Amino acid sequence: MKPPGIRVIGLTGGVATGKSSVARFFEERGVPVIDADRLAREAVEPGSPCLARLAALFGTGVLHGDGSLDRKRLARMVFADGEKRxxxxxxxxxxxxxxAEERIARAAAAxxxxxxxxxxxxxxxxxxDRVDEIWVVTVRPGIQVERLMARDGIGRDEAGRIIASQMPLAEKERHGRIVIDNSGTPEETRRLLAALWEQETGGTP
Incomplete structure (x- = not known):
């Protein structure tokens, strides 16, 4: 349950669209950013109930020798197997x-x-349902492929397979109240975000 009096903006987008760069812009303006990927890592810390359940489901082969989760191995196991995913x-x-609800409540209390x-x-x-509105970060398809290749050091075919396994950007955009086109240079995106933030908040959190 979301506490009253706080506006929760859900920031999403496809792989290699620049979600983290957009989030950093808001962090620099003092806006708390709750990162679901970080929460996912926290959820499977050594000794956690979640990690124990994953080891029971997928075998201890998904664990490193120190008891931490081997994310790459687990990702390979579930990538092409819908049931395992x-x-x-x-x-x-x-x-x-x-x-996430704990972090949102903490921000509201602060x-x-x-x-x-x-x-x-x-x-x-x-x-x-845990956010008030959705902002989608998007890029042109060719740029998404190139950025993913550069970021992960992979070939075009593999980048294409990763992108094809996800919800199409055009479909994500239909869910967004705000769509942020991050196809330009970092400077262009920052100018776009500054104008958007001024429009949405008057420039203050």
């Missing part, structure tokens, strides 16, 4: 939700009026 989500998503909840799978995970 659903099992993973059934373990992770409720805990991420609990942690007197924050706006918080950004950055979640790549906000729409796919059915988590839109």
């Amino acid at each position: 659903r099992q993973l989500e059934a373990v992770l998503h409720p805990e991420i939700r609990r942690l 007197g924050e009026r706006i918080v950004i909840y950055m979640a790549p799978l906000l729409i796919e995970a059915g988590a839109t």
Whole structure:
């Protein structure tokens, strides 16, 4: 349950669209950013109930020798297996939700009026009910491929497969009250974001 008096903006987008760069812009203006990916890492820290459940589901082979989660190995296991992906989500998503609600409540108690909840799978995970509105970061398709290749050091075919496995950007855009085109230079995006923030808040959190 979202506490009253705080505006929660859900920030989402596809892989390599620049969600983190957009989030940093808001952080620099003093807006709290709750990162769902960080919460997912917190949820599976060594000794956590979530990690124990994942090891029981997928085998201890998904653990490093020190007991931490081998994320790359787990990702390979679930990438092309819809049932395993659903099992993973059934373990992770409720805990991420609990942690997100905890952070939002903490921000509200501290007197924050706006918080950004950055979640790549906000729409796919059915988590839109925990935000007041959705802002989607997007780029032109060719730019997305090039940025993913450069970021991860992978070939065009692999980048294409990763992008094809996700919800199309055009579909995500339909969910957004605000669509942020991050196809330009960092300077161009910052100017766009500054104008957007002024429009939405008068320039203050």
